[in-house]
Structures are given as C-alpha cells and as structure tokens.
Amino acid sequence: MKSIEKEQEKSSSSAPKEEENSSSRPKEGENKKLKPNKSNGLDMKNYSWGQSLQEVTINVPVPPGTKSRFLVVEIKNNSLKVGLKGQPLIIDGEYFKSVKADECYWSLEDQQEISILLTKQNKSDWWKSLFKGGPEIDTQKVEPEPSKLSDLDTETRAAVEKMMFDQRQKQMGLPTSEEITNQDMLKKFMEQNPDMAKNFANAKMMGMG
Numbered sequence: 660m661k662s663i664e665k666e667q668e669k670s671s672s673s674a675p676k677e678e679e680n681s682s683s684r685p686k687e688g689e690n691k692k693l694k695p696n697k698s699n700g701l702d703m704k705n706y707s708w709g710q711s712l713q714e715v716t717i718n719v720p721v722p723p724g725t726k727s728r729f730l731v732v733e734i735k736n737n738s739l740k741v742g743l744k745g746q747p748l749i750i751d752g753e754y755f756k757s758v759k760a761d762e763c764y765w766s767l768e769d770q771q772e773i774s775i776l777l778t779k780q781n782k783s784d785w786w787k788s789l790f791k792g793g794p795e796i797d798t799q800k801v802e803p804e805p806s807k808l809s810d811l812d813t814e815t816r817a818a819v820e821k822m823m824f825d826q827r828q829k830q831m832g833l834p835t836s837e838e839i840t841n842q843d844m845l846k847k848f849m850e851q852n853p854d855m856a857k858n859f860a861n862a863k864m865m866g867m868g
Contacts (some may be wrong), residue, residue, distance in 0.1 A: 699785065706718060716779055732765045739790075741773060758780055775826075
C-alpha cells in the first residue's frame with residue numbers, strides 16, 4: 660500500500676488506475692470516479708485539493724524561497740488562475756460550481772506553498788471535481804467523519820444533519836425538513852390563534868376570488 664501512496668504523490672497519471680480499480684468494484688457504472696483523498700478531494704500532479712460542505716482548500720507547492728510578489732493568484736466567482744509570473748500557469752480552470760470570491764483567501768506558507776481557501780456559493784453539497792472537465796471523485800465516499808461532526812458547534816452540526824436528512828427525503832420523494840417545519844408551524848399557529856386562522860382562511864378565499 661505504501662508504494663501505491665508514494666506513486667500517487669509523485670504522479671497523478673498512475674494513481675487514477677489504482678483508484679479506479681478500488682472504487683469501481685462496489686458500484687457498477689462508476690469506474691471513472693476516483694476515491695477521494697483524506698481531505699475529500701484529490702491529489703493532483705501539481706497541486707492537491709480538499710473540501711468541506713462550506714469550503715474548498717487548494718495547496719500548490721512552489722519553489723522554496725518564492726516571494727508573494729512573484730505569484731499570480733486570480734480568484735473569481737467562477738474561475739481560478741494560479742502560477743508564477745513569467746511562467747505558464749500551474750492552475751487555470753473554471754470551478755465545478757461557483758464560489759463567493761469576496762470570501763476567498765490565499766496565503767504563501769513558508770515561501771514554498773500557496774494555500775487557497777474558497778467559500779462555496781452553495782454550502783449544501785459536495786463537489787465531484789475541482790474544475791469542470793477535471794477528474795471526478797466518488798461523492799458517495801465523501802462524508803463528514805462522525806468525530807468531526809461531533810466536534811462541530813451545535814448550529815453547524817444541525818445544518819449538516821438537516822442537509823443529510825433533506826438529501827434522503829428528496830431521494831425518497833418525501834418533503835424536506837423545511838417543508839415539514841412550515842407545515843407544522845402553520846398548524847401550531849392556527850391552533851394557538853383560532854381567530855387569526857379564520858381571518859387567514861377568509862383572506863385566502865378572498866384572494867382566490
């Protein structure tokens with residue numbers, strides 16, 4: 660296993676073959692999808708990326724001693740360019756899904772690696788790929804680890820659990836938690852305020868008329 664991992668780090672061309680074999684067995688018709696790395700992304704030849712439901716992180720190694728003024732980092736809502744001035748771009752692509760450019764950051768770590776943090780526009784699903792047309796991961800194998808889920812603050816944890824619940828409900832053709840909540844709230848409101856409920860019903864009928 661160690662040799663496979665080393666191969667994966669050195670070259671992305673041999674890694675997909677290894678990954679395809681391991682990830683295609685459980686699911687038919689998904690032999691093109693790769694097993695995600697431990698960060699829920701992929702290790703590419705010139706960079707690696709990972710993700711949470713809210714964010715995408717990208718790490719791009721650069722020659723040791725590189726200064727930030729020598730870098731080109733252009734983060735837009737739909738695309739990203741990263742490289743060294745006067746050289747071909749290391750990254751030049753259109754995101755799989757859009758991000759909030761004004762909530763994205765990058766930094767140069769120890770003058771040898773560019774670290775980029777992208778905030779997803781839609782924080783309720785996993786990206787299959789970093790860029791359109793890029794290698795895709797098997798999103799069925801991407802889940803928040805139970806330990807990480809318990810480490811989250813109550814609000815974030817509730818949001819993640821709600822999203823997972825909604826996803827299951829949609830797959831079964833059932834109402835989402837929001838639809839259920841709206842129905843429940845309306846029922847409670849009607850029970851607690853019978854007079855207003857009558858007015859609401861009358862107004863509804865008048866509106867229809």
